Amino acid sequence: MRQLRIDMGKCDAGRTCQHECEEACAIKVFKLDSPEHAALHIRELADGTGQAILCDQCGDCVVVCPADALRRNKMGAVVLDKELCVGCYTCIGFCEKGIFERNPEWLVPFKCISCGICVKACPHAALEIVDVPQPEYRII
């Protein structure tokens, strides 16, 4: 299963970069011009460290989706079928990592698909796509 990972030793949470990862994700993947709507977030914390909010493709949202609109693709990433989505946002509320996203202009929400575009955009090579075993679906 493809999973996005970050090395917080390399990522400096925007102090010497322009959040290129978020920008690339928003613009290139979701055609949104606001990086705050990217499918990953890198926050600068007061103590000088950073915090990354990433989707790890855990699959919790797959379990809770009432329309069966979320499925794993061949690479194991959880992807959304816009035709099936009924816009209930259960996925958003039940994502423990807080990374199922919504653009108020759209009815259908969106999420990270482990595409790796942000990986290429990061000037510090802090991000990578790794191959990990697919976890069991949880009872939630």
Added chain:
Amino acid sequence: MSSHTTETDYPKFQRCEVDFTQRTEYLDGLEAMKAAHKVLKEWTFKPSLPQQGYTNRTLYLNVGTLEVKEKAVTQQMKDMFIGGRGFGMWYLWNAITPKTKWNDPENEIIITPGPISGITQYPGSGKSLVVALSPETEIPIDSNVGGYFGPLLKFSGYDSLEIQGKAEQDLIVFIDGQKGLLRIEEAPAEPLDSHVLAEILTRMYAENDADRVNISVVSSGAAAEHSLIGMLNFSWFDKRRGCIRLKQAGRGGIGTIFRNKKIKALVIRGPEVKGDMNHPVDQETIAKTGIKLHQELRSNDPVQCLMRRNGTAHIIEIMDAYDLLPTHNFQYGSHPEVHKIASYVWDQRCTQRTTDGCWYGCSMACAKGADGVVLQTGPYKGHRVTVDGPEYENAAGLGSNCGVFDPEFLLELNFYCDTYGICTITYGTLCAFVMECYQRGILNKERTGGLEMTWGNALDDLAMMHQMAQGEGFGKIAGLGVKRMKALFIANGWGDAALINDIGMENKGLEYSQYMSKESLAQQGGYALTNKGPQHDEAWLIFMDMVNKQLPTFEDKAEALYYFPLWRTWFGLYGWCKLPWNDVAPSDNAKTAEPTKIPEHVQNYLDIVSAMTGKKITSEDMLRQSARVYNFQRIFNIRMGKGLRLHDHAPYRSQGPVTKEEYESRIERYEKELRDQVGVDPTTMSLEEKMAATRKYRIDRYEKLVDAVYTRRGWTLDGVPTQARIQELGLDIFPELVEIVKAHGG
């Protein structure tokens, strides 16, 4: 409710993993059944989506004359009755006269989702309200039901479906909201039982596999035809299981009317559902409020109620621990074998890791399903089926109240009630009554035609249900319900009339639902001072009163019996489910001024309604909207010859210990009451004297409560809304209401 069961209770139970896609198939012969249909009427309409919650049209159909027409939903209807139960009451009022009987053609079944029904973002927003003149109570009944029918009706273009008349042959009404087509078809071949019928019709009317989610079927079953306790099943297609699921409009015998009208099924095919089809004024507020509740459910349900894992069955062991679980026909409140049907059993028996909402976006997801149940009796013996539930009411009613503590039999009883189209709550209470009559010699094997109705005899319990479905034997008598059985047993001279009346748990002709109100005065009122009969959906005060002791005085109880029935009525006006209101609460709820009202959730509802209609509403507006419909319904009862103080009388079993065994089972409580409240010394009294003194005290106390509640509600001491109250509510624009209350001293 607060937390009682935690995650740590679970590991000791071995989870049974069942393949939830496997079950007996019923599609053989589908083509032949379809070919046997004869189209009696075709009618076209223009599909439309609601605007700000309303489509402003009602679909009227008469299954006798085959008349089909649209009626305008007027501004006055929206102002006075809102939708849901309010619209149902209004249409029924106009359709029938004080002389109408339940089986007259003019009786109606009205199905109305509310203005918010069909929202996908906020949990519990998919309900339909069903209203009819009940065969059991002979007054209006209303029932709140999930499943996809209501929202799909709304998205096809109608706020309400009003069905009148009586057909001669079995009919299916098909409403295609994609094509704008309605067809009434004679349908002789399909079986009646819902788990088969809804499955077949879902396949028959879907244009392809993906279309099945757009189909919902309303059906009943074989037992509805031969009893007064028939119920309606509302289906939805469960994509993951690959089968239909059912939710029930249970109480009051609406399924009986449905079959009496010879309706086999209503089938709707709605448009594909998207997240904004109600067209609210402010979609963003609804989205944000919904996400907030989803998050709250994710974090709080696991530490509060585990609704997502066990559904409502989570309270079984809590009720037992508080001596409140109805046991052996409401005699006792707990039982040593209750662990066999407690929530952790259902946690294991129900399929997990799936989604069980009865409408999209309900992340409370209480509509649990037990898969892979292999039936042991009846016409479907050996079949592998999915059973919806068991909900708390079913586990208590079919279980502890009848002494059945075998979970597999409980599932089977639950299954057959559902597929036969009878109400589980009603069946549970009437079977418990039959069993107690058997215990006390009022019934015996000869009188039951061979059924051995001893506590816990699940096989004979099921045999009685199968008889009900076939319309024969003692099962047919039981299907008349408790009120009519009481009269029959007394007329036959089968036992002491006073005892039979004391232990038959009905009020207004409706059987009690599954809470033991004996030790909670507020709940006694919560049951008997209802409009439709003793169902807890009007006032569930047992915990506030008994466990948390939040209602010490008559005035406190009266205030709760004013506020909560109005608040709970409101759900039925708009099309909401009550469970997401208080089964899981915000983490800081206890710190609020009025925790029992769950203020944050009340505000969520007000915000969503304001966002839907564009008119800002407050909690005062809410109370007023509900009070209109509530008082209208009360006056409707009076119009039908009921609705007075006399009809709010409760059986003594709901108020205190009828028998010596019951008295002795709680002797400390009763003797303390005699000492502290009555002011007598029980040590100087015989058991009979103590029981008589307890009875007198408790009945007086109930009557005082009735006085206080009527006064708070703005009613006379005979239970009639006063003219001042109906003026204040603006109901005096309907002259007939004024005449009725005047004629009854209001």
